[in-house]
Amino acid sequence: xxxxxxxxxxxxxxxxxxxxxxxxxxxxxxxxxxxxxxxxxxxxxxxxxxxxxxxxxxxxxxxxxxxxxxxxxxxxxxxxxxxxxxxxxxxxxxxxxxxxxxxxxxxxxxxxxxxxxxxxxxxxxxxxxxxxxxxxxxxxxxxxxxxxxxxxxxxxxxxxxxxxxxxxxxxxx
Amino acid sequence: xxxxxxxxxxxxxxxxxxxxxxxxxxxxxxxxxxxxxxxxxxxxxxxxxxxxxxxxxxxxxxxxxxxxxxxxxxxxxxxxxxxxxxxxxxxxxxxxxxxxxxxxxxxxxxxxxxxxxxxxxxxxxxxxxxxxxxxxxxxxxxxxxxxxxxxxxxxxxxxxxxxxxxxxxxxxx
Numbered sequence: 001x002x003x004x005x006x007x008x009x010x011x012x013x014x015x016x017x018x019x020x021x022x023x024x025x026x027x028x029x030x031x032x033x034x035x036x037x038x039x040x041x042x043x044x045x046x047x048x049x050x051x052x053x054x055x056x057x058x059x060x061x062x063x064x065x066x067x068x069x070x071x072x073x074x075x076x077x078x079x080x081x082x083x084x085x086x087x088x089x090x091x092x093x094x095x096x097x098x099x100x101x102x103x104x105x106x107x108x109x110x111x112x113x114x115x116x117x118x119x120x121x122x123x124x125x126x127x128x129x130x131x132x133x134x135x136x137x138x139x140x141x142x143x144x145x146x147x148x149x150x151x152x153x154x155x156x157x158x159x160x161x162x163x164x165x166x167x168x169x170x171x172x173x
Numbered sequence: 174x175x176x177x178x179x180x181x182x183x184x185x186x187x188x189x190x191x192x193x194x195x196x197x198x199x200x201x202x203x204x205x206x207x208x209x210x211x212x213x214x215x216x217x218x219x220x221x222x223x224x225x226x227x228x229x230x231x232x233x234x235x236x237x238x239x240x241x242x243x244x245x246x247x248x249x250x251x252x253x254x255x256x257x258x259x260x261x262x263x264x265x266x267x268x269x270x271x272x273x274x275x276x277x278x279x280x281x282x283x284x285x286x287x288x289x290x291x292x293x294x295x296x297x298x299x300x301x302x303x304x305x306x307x308x309x310x311x312x313x314x315x316x317x318x319x320x321x322x323x324x325x326x327x328x329x330x331x332x333x334x335x336x337x338x339x340x341x342x343x344x345x346x
Contacts, residue, residue, distance in 0.1 A: 041267075043263040043264065043273040047264055047267045050264050070253055079256075080256045083252075083253045083256035083260065084256050085260065086260075087215075087258065088261060088264050090216040091223050094214075094219070094220045095223065095224075
């Protein structure tokens with residue numbers, strides 16, 4: 001499956017697509033960070049992010065989109081822009097029928113490093129290992145987007161297996 | 174000018190269109206509250222809000238959209254959904270070239286009631302007075318959306334006059 005991970009943000013929004021399945025090697029398809037100017041209005045910055053995402057969805061046709069679940073306890077000044085960008089990203093995917101999943105930062109860290117409290121450098125290192133890259137993707141938003149995609153491939157597959165097992169044992173429940 | 178006010182929210186999103194200009198009577202064009210089910214995913218709820226907003230923009234062709242500026246110091250559980258809905262609303266307007274303005278709750282309250290700390294009932298009362306309605310629009314999201322539109326008509330016109338005056342005195346600056 002091909003998963004597009006999105007690390008939402010107004011100033012820098014990370015897009016990373018990974019192809020893979022549980023028990024098979026993962027492959028980096030493409031990664032990029034969309035930047036918007038702090039001089040522009042919030043509405044026009046969100047438009048830039050949406051337009052770029054539309055191009056990714058048209059061109060790379062992901063099977064699912066994984067977006068970081070945003071919490072409001074962090075930096076008050078940036079969190080609203082992050083939430084707005086995540087909303088725009090979710091709608092762009094959902095209105096064309098692409099399944100959208102949300103994963104928390106600690107779920108993503110735990111998925112790629114085994115530690116829900118891993119730091120940025122550790123996540124970037126593991127992403128480069130798992131995707132067999134010569135060096136960690138930069139900036140951090142790029143490796144966070146890839147980590148989200150990897151997390152979804154592994155967690156999504158796990159929950160799909162559970163659902164399949166439940167369906168197979170349907171009458172036994 | 175015709176202004177569409179949007180009180181963003183995931184569970185209830187208020188849309189209210191008002192026509193008017195400074196020094197002229199205001200007229201209610203239309204008001205409604207879009208509701209989405211808490212059982213649905215955030216992505217699909219945002220899609221419902223976007224689709225409804227698209228219909229409003231197609232049908233009523235506002236000259237501007239006024240959205241409530243969201244702050245994160247309020248209810249932590251609902252603020253993220255509010256921010257996501259506001260992002261979706263801003264992009265829907267901006268990508269078709271409709272100017273988007275943000276007004277804070279206290280700017281809106283001050284515009285319609287003269288008091289930046291007015292309560293919900295006072296805002297609803299003043300909205301019904303200013304639009305010559307027989308009773309305050311319900312629920313509060315409806316009257317808040319109309320208050321945003323009124324605020325924008327009055328504040329927008331004021332800033333447009335200032336800009337026109339500056340332009341007229343261009344060489345004198």
